[in-house]
Amino acid sequence: xxxxxxxLATSGRVVxxxxxxxxxxxxxGLQHVLGERLSVVVNMADDFNHLGLYISPxxxxxxxxxxxxxDEARGWGRAGETWNFMEALxxxxxxxxxxxxxxxxxxxxxxxxxxxxxxxxxxxxxDIAWRFGLRAAILPATDDDLRTMVVTxxxxxxxxxxxxxxxxxxxxxxxxxxxxxxxxATDNVRRALEADDLELIVICPSNxxxxxxxxxxxxxxxxxxxxxxxxxxxVSPIIGGQAIKGPTRKIMDELGLVPTNAEIAAHYxxxxxxxxxxxxxxxxxxxxxxxxxxxxxxxxDLPSKIRLAEQVLAFGERLQGAPxxxxxxxxxMP
Amino acid sequence: xxxxxxxLATSGRVVxxxxxxxxxxxxxGLQHVLGERLSVVVNMADDFNHLGLYISPxxxxxxxxxxxxxDEARGWGRAGETWNFMEALxxxxxxxxxxxxxxxxxxxxxxxxxxxxxxxxxxxxxDIAWRFGLRAAILPATDDDLRTMVVTxxxxxxxxxxxxxxxxxxxxxxxxxxxxxxxxATDNVRRALEADDLELIVICPSNxxxxxxxxxxxxxxxxxxxxxxxxxxxVSPIIGGQAIKGPTRKIMDELGLVPTNAEIAAHYxxxxxxxxxxxxxxxxxxxxxxxxxxxxxxxxDLPSKIRLAEQVLAFGERLQGAPxxxxxxxxxMP
Numbered sequence: 001x002x003x004x005x006x007x008l009a010t011s012g013r014v015v016x017x018x019x020x021x022x023x024x025x026x027x028x029g030l031q032h033v034l035g036e037r038l039s040v041v042v043n044m045a046d047d048f049n050h051l052g053l054y055i056s057p058x059x060x061x062x063x064x065x066x067x068x069x070x071d072e073a074r075g076w077g078r079a080g081e082t083w084n085f086m087e088a089l090x091x092x093x094x095x096x097x098x099x100x101x102x103x104x105x106x107x108x109x110x111x112x113x114x115x116x117x118x119x120x121x122x123x124x125x126x127d128i129a130w131r132f133g134l135r136a137a138i139l140p141a142t143d144d145d146l147r148t149m150v151v152t153x154x155x156x157x158x159x160x161x162x163x164x165x166x167x168x169x170x171x172x173x174x175x176x177x178x179x180x181x182x183x184x185a186t187d188n189v190r191r192a193l194e195a196d197d198l199e200l201i202v203i204c205p206s207n208x209x210x211x212x213x214x215x216x217x218x219x220x221x222x223x224x225x226x227x228x229x230x231x232x233x234x235v236s237p238i239i240g241g242q243a244i245k246g247p248t249r250k251i252m253d254e255l256g257l258v259p260t261n262a263e264i265a266a267h268y269x270x271x272x273x274x275x276x277x278x279x280x281x282x283x284x285x286x287x288x289x290x291x292x293x294x295x296x297x298x299x300x301d302l303p304s305k306i307r308l309a310e311q312v313l314a315f316g317e318r319l320q321g322a323p324x325x326x327x328x329x330x331x332x333m334p
Numbered sequence: 335x336x337x338x339x340x341x342l343a344t345s346g347r348v349v350x351x352x353x354x355x356x357x358x359x360x361x362x363g364l365q366h367v368l369g370e371r372l373s374v375v376v377n378m379a380d381d382f383n384h385l386g387l388y389i390s391p392x393x394x395x396x397x398x399x400x401x402x403x404x405d406e407a408r409g410w411g412r413a414g415e416t417w418n419f420m421e422a423l424x425x426x427x428x429x430x431x432x433x434x435x436x437x438x439x440x441x442x443x444x445x446x447x448x449x450x451x452x453x454x455x456x457x458x459x460x461d462i463a464w465r466f467g468l469r470a471a472i473l474p475a476t477d478d479d480l481r482t483m484v485v486t487x488x489x490x491x492x493x494x495x496x497x498x499x500x501x502x503x504x505x506x507x508x509x510x511x512x513x514x515x516x517x518x519a520t521d522n523v524r525r526a527l528e529a530d531d532l533e534l535i536v537i538c539p540s541n542x543x544x545x546x547x548x549x550x551x552x553x554x555x556x557x558x559x560x561x562x563x564x565x566x567x568x569v570s571p572i573i574g575g576q577a578i579k580g581p582t583r584k585i586m587d588e589l590g591l592v593p594t595n596a597e598i599a600a601h602y603x604x605x606x607x608x609x610x611x612x613x614x615x616x617x618x619x620x621x622x623x624x625x626x627x628x629x630x631x632x633x634x635d636l637p638s639k640i641r642l643a644e645q646v647l648a649f650g651e652r653l654q655g656a657p658x659x660x661x662x663x664x665x666x667m668p
Contacts, residue, residue, distance in 0.1 A: 052386075052447045084416050088440035092462055094447070102436040106422035113386045113428070128426055 012037065012199025014313070015192050017141075017221075019043045019211020020058040021076060023204030024065035026235060026312070029305030030202070031066050031136040033313065038136035039192040040066070041221070043206070044121065045141075045148040045177055045214030048160045050098055051089075053108040054115050057160070058211065059125060059140060060107055067132030078103045097165040122186045139192060141215045144183040148214050149176050150251075159210075168247035172254040175209065180217035185224070193224040200316035201225060203234035205297065207248055208267050209257060216271070225271045226326065231319035233274040235312060236264045239298055240280035265290050270326050273319050276312060291319060346371065346533025348647070349526050351475075351555075353377045353545020354392040355409060357538030358399035360569060360646070363639030364536070365400050365470040367647065372470040373526040374400070375555070377540070378455065379475075379482040379511055379548030382494045384432055385423075387442040388449050391494070392545065393459060393474060394441055401466030412437045431499040456520045473526060475549045478517040482548050483510050484585075493544075502581035506588040509543065514551035519558075527558040534650035535559060537568035539631065541582055542601050543591060550605070559605045560660065565653035567608040569646060570598045573632055574614035599624050604660055607653050610646060625653060 018027050018040050027040045043058045064070040064078055071079045081101035090096045100108065107128065114124050121140040129138045148159035152170035162168065177183075185193075193201070206212050216222045225232050238261050252259050261284040265275050274291035277284055278298065285292040293315035299305045352361050352374050361374045377392045398404040398412055405413045415435035424430045434442065441462065448458050455474040463472045482493035486504035496502065511517075519527075527535070540546055550556045559566050572595050586593050595618040599609050608625035611618055612632070619626040627649035633639045 051443050052450055053443075078422075080418075082416055082418050082436060084414075084436040085419065085440050085443075088412075088437035089444060091465060092441055092444045093465055094440060094444040102416060102418040102439075103422035105436075105439065106419050106428060107426055109385050109387075109419075110423060110426045110428040116386055131425060131427055 011197070013039070013192075013195050013197045014200045014202060014316075015039045015041060015198065016202040016204055017041050017206075017212055017215050018058070018062060018204040019206030019215075020046070020061040021065075022237060023206035023211060024062045024070075025299040025305050026202070026204045026308055027062060027136070028065050028302070029299070029307070029309030030312070031134070032302070032306045033309045035135040036137070039139055039188075040136055041139050041141050041189050041192070041215060042125075043141060043211050043215050045146045045217070046159050046211075047147070048158050050160070051095065051100075053112045055098075055100075055108050055160075056111070056121065056140075059121070059138070060104070062138055063107075063125070063128055063132055063134070066134045066136055066138070067129075069132065077101050098160065120186075122188055137188070137192070139188045140186065141189060141221060142183040142218050143186050145179045146183040146214065146217065147178040148210065149178045150174075151176065163247065168250055172251045175213075175251075175255065177214050177217035180214075180219070183218050185218050185220045189221060190224070193221070193228070198230050199320065200230055200313065201228055201232040202312055202316070203232070203268065203272065205235040205237040207237060208234075208259075208264060209252065209255070210248065222271065231273045231316045231322075232271060232326075233276060233293070233312060233315050233319065234264070234268050234272045235276045235297060235308070236261050236278065236281075238264060238281060239278045241284075260284075261288060273322075273326060274315055276315055291322075293318070345531070347373070347526075347529050347531045348534045348536060348650075349373045349375060349532065350536040350538055351375050351540075351546055351549050352392070352396060352538040353540030353549075354380070354395040355399075356571060357540035357545060358396045358404075359633040359639050360536070360538045360642055361396060361470070362399050362636070363633070363641070363643030364646070365468070366636070366640045367643045369469040370471070373473055373522075374470055375473050375475050375523050375526070375549060376459075377475060377545050377548050379480045379551070380493050380545075381481070382492050384494070385429065385434075386446070387439075388446045389432075389434075389442050389494075390445070390455065390474075393455070393472070394438070396472055397441075397459070397462055397466055397468070400468045400470055400472070401463075403466065411435050432494065454520075456522055471522070471526070473522045474520065475523060475555060476517040476552050477520050479513045480517040480548065480551065481512040482544065483512045484508075485510065497581065502584055506585045509547075509585075509589070511548050511551035514548075514553070517552050519552050519554045523555060524558070527555070527562070532564050533654065534564055534647065535562055535566040536646055536650075537566070537602065537606065539569040539571040541571060542568075542593075542598060543586065543589070544582065556605065565607045565650050565656075566605060566660075567610060567627070567646060567649050567653065568598070568602050568606045569610045569631060569642070570595050570612065570615075572598060572615060573612045594618075595622060607656075607660060608649055610649055625656075627652070 030038050042062050047056045071077050085102050120143040125138050150157045150162040151174040154170050265288040276293045282294045295311040364372050376396050381390045405411050419436050454477040459472050484491045484496040485508040488504050599622040610627045616628045629645040
């Protein structure tokens with residue numbers, strides 16, 4: 001079912017907005033097709049300080065995934081990982097609620113050292129990406145402090161404390177992005193979104209509320225998406241009518257959010273020109289009020305990631321030159 | 335050749351001054367005999383900040399050794415250690431000249447976290463010693479900043495930078511202990527050295543110039559040794575006329591120090607009441623101008639460490655009640 005590469009696959013630049021594991025899979029496929037013509041703008045609002053270390057979970061997932069270093073079977077962290085640090089940390093009475101592998105730890109220690117010397121997250125990510133042999137540019141959405149805070153009856157919790165340490169037990173009343181009033185897109189992100197040869201902006205199938213919203217909470221990123229002269233397409237995280245599962249589903253329920261393609265389309269309205277949905281949800285297309293592209297979106301292996309990337313690029317090509325429907329409320333593309 | 339326990343082995347308290355690997359072996363033997371009646375005062379002047387972490391090489395060697403966690407075969411670090419952090423650190427461009435094992439790292443990270451919260455090295459060491467199941471009290475010589483600095487033609491180097499990173503290549507012109515004018519013994523060290531039931535002070539067979547001198551550079555520790563009403567005995571690091579080997583020998587040569595039993599006795603004159611020397615060096619005894627005790631001092635396994643500890647305690651007993659010879663220049667004890 002592989003298609004021959006179109007224009008986007010051979011010349012234009014693409015920016016992808018991405019959270020952690022799910023989004024990184026598509027980013028890996030896009031890197032495979034686009035190489036250095038891909039820039040990945042990554043959520044930084046899950047970052048937290050733990051054991052005195054700066055930890056950037058989504059950024060590191062993207063770095064490991066696109067560097068071919070991630071553990072595919074476990075679904076997070078590095079391949080060939082060992083856990084002797086954690087075992088010894090428990091022995092000396094340290095906090096062990098956040099799993100840090102022995103190899104993974106090196107990135108946190110080195111990042112923390114460089115940040116203490118005044119290096120920006122962007123500069124550090126660029127260097128690490130180069131060392132890991134990545135071809136895509138990995139761009140933190142912002143170098144400013146921006147934190148996903150979960151408002152619960154017990155008070156406000158940092159996202160990782162809520163999500164990992166508290167295992168999502170407290171009821172979520174609200175999610176807010178601390179620092180979003182002042183957080184600015186980095187120069188690199190602005191340049192990527194304004195490049196003359198930019199041809200497509202992709203929102204990866206990361207959780208819209210927890211992974212993409214904190215990127216869009218950076219005002220000058222959201223503004224550039226709204227004003228973009230190139231197509232902006234999102235890949236829906238819904239597959240086969242299945243909403244996001246597990247603890248994230250609990251959060252959505254508590255916030256009164258029903259993750260369906262209709263909800264995703266409504267959520268991104270005004271920002272995107274098209275929504276890519278899974279073939280199993282083809283019946284949703286007509287009612288979404290936005291251009292759609294139907295394809296298999298489940299990514300199980302590298303070929304399926306590359307195929308989805310090609311489909312995304314094909315969708316972008318199809319939308320190029322078409323009148324933007326961001327402010328309209330029309331149906332599928334003709 | 336084991337002797338039946340004397341008074342010191344059954345009632346009195348003992349303070350041992352100790353550097354890293356060599357001294358820790360005797361401290362382990364002493365802990366075996368004395369249990370919680372032993373306090374070990376540890377050199378802190380080799381400490382350094384590396385990768386943003388507070389690292390206390392001698393203190394950790396003592397903690398691991400007395401906790402039964404050290405790697406006997408390698409001679410340093412923890413048993414069952416792995417090195418995946420170092421491998422990954424190299425991959426991300428970090429500084430890899432100082433080997434940090436995955437398990438060892440936990441102690442540095444946890445210590446750094448606690449110190450950043452204002453906990454003292456003494457409080458942290460007490461807690462870790464408890465967690466490792468140590469019976470002896472492990473007392474950092476000082477909680478103040480005190481750093482062994484190596485003066486070379488290339489300028490001043492911190493000890494670990496000189497010793498490990500530069501592999502002792504620069505010529506040593508002088509060693510000084512930065513901060514020694516203001517560094518104070520901790521309350522715990524002072525209490526240990528002034529305890530009513532204190533019966534013996536032992537200087538372990540650590541390097542006198544690099545490991546013990548920085549403890550004695552803390553003025554109120556040196557003063558308490560000079561004024562002690564209990565015997566102070568040193569165990570000579572010389573065995574079979576063999577001076578200290580390897581890079582340490584190079585340092586000694588460059589400083590014009592000839593590590594012989596005569597030099598050790600002269601170095602500690604005014605501080606010690608007796609010097610324990612190896613049986614292979616029995617002929618040295620007559621000319622040392624100090625009380626001596628001759629015994630096998632090579633510690634290869636736990637029984638040999640315990641036997642040496644028993645010999646040290648026997649020497650202390652022999653010196654108890656005898657007039658102090660610290661200020662005299664006499665020969666062996668009658």
